[in-house]
Amino acid sequence: MAGVVYRRSLRTRSKSVAKKRAQEERTKLEEFAVTGNERHSYKEAFLRWQTEFLPNVEPSTARRYKASARQLSPHFSALFVDQIKPATIANYVSARKKEKATDATIRRDLTALSSLLRMCVSWGWTDTNPAKLWDRSVLKESRDAINRVDQKSFDLVVSEAPPGLGALMSFLLETGMRLEEAASLERSDVKPHGRVFIKKTKTHAPRTIKLSAQARRIVEIQPAPLDSPYVFNHRDNGRYASASSFYAKIRKRAQKRAQEKGIEFKPYRLHDLRHEFAARWLEKGGGIYELSRHLGHDSVSTTERFYLRFLPSEEHGKARKRRAQN
Secondary structure, eight states: OTTOOOOOOOOOSOHHHHHHHHHHHHHHHHHHHHHSOOOOBHHHHHHHHHHHTGGGSOHHHHHHHHHHHHHHHHHHTTSBGGGOOHHHHHHHHHHHHHTTOOHHHHHHHHHHHHHHHHHHHHHTSOSOOHHHHSOGGGSOOOOOOOOOOOHHHHHHHHHHSOHHHHHHHHHHHHHOOOHHHHHTOBGGGEEGGGEEEEOSOTTSOOEEEEOOHHHHHHHHTSOOOTTOOBSSOOTTSSOOSSHHHHHHHHHHHHHHHHHHHTOOOOOOOTHHHHHHHHHHHHHTTOOHHHHHHHHTOSSHHHHHHHHGGGSOHHHHHHHHHHHHHO
């Protein structure tokens, strides 16, 4: 090009792939010759983002970003970073809707894309972050419906689960803790008089909760392997890092067993155990403010938004009035 020979490996034995990569390199060199600015591809950005950014976020956040990246890749991998415009993102949203992805899922995908482009801005690879500027209000962030947990179905899954997972499930139902909070609970976090200090929370605000007698009993009977600090361990003496996927397999097995016995089985998610705890709390006359603190919500309005229907009738109107004033 312009009398200069450029040599670099295209890292492939496929002629078609080599031809495509050669054209990409030519386009980048032509851009550099005109503007003096080197162009960077989405693939380059993703690899650097994966290496430099993802290791520094919470494991659950990293997993969510990686899941979104798998959806983003087919739509953006052929582009340069500076080719990602609002119209490009709008086309992605339309494509995902045709694939029947929910608005909530698409919003999470755009959050991952925005994170990647934010890093590109910091690296000097682009000047703007169109994913951040794109109006997401057109995507409704709907809440999943709250499914009550049928006790017989719950007991059936626990009976099919390994002891550690069964105990973790029972603890979730007794405490209303989030899965990650309970799975990462260490024995040193269990304090005297039935209290538990929760360090790793969704809001990054540690809190202390009081355990019921049943929850205390669950903790007390757990094995305490020397090579693991966690309360709930799988057979290899380590915490449950992928409890949801493991649980899904056990639930499927329990559902099949119920069908064989002619027993009705009502599927539920692990997170539904948190909802069930909250519903039972309110149905037994527990206070909404105390429940909000126990669950670790930022405000009581968050608790009311989820669980308003389970409040006694005399409290229902008061809660609605508070929400209208906020």
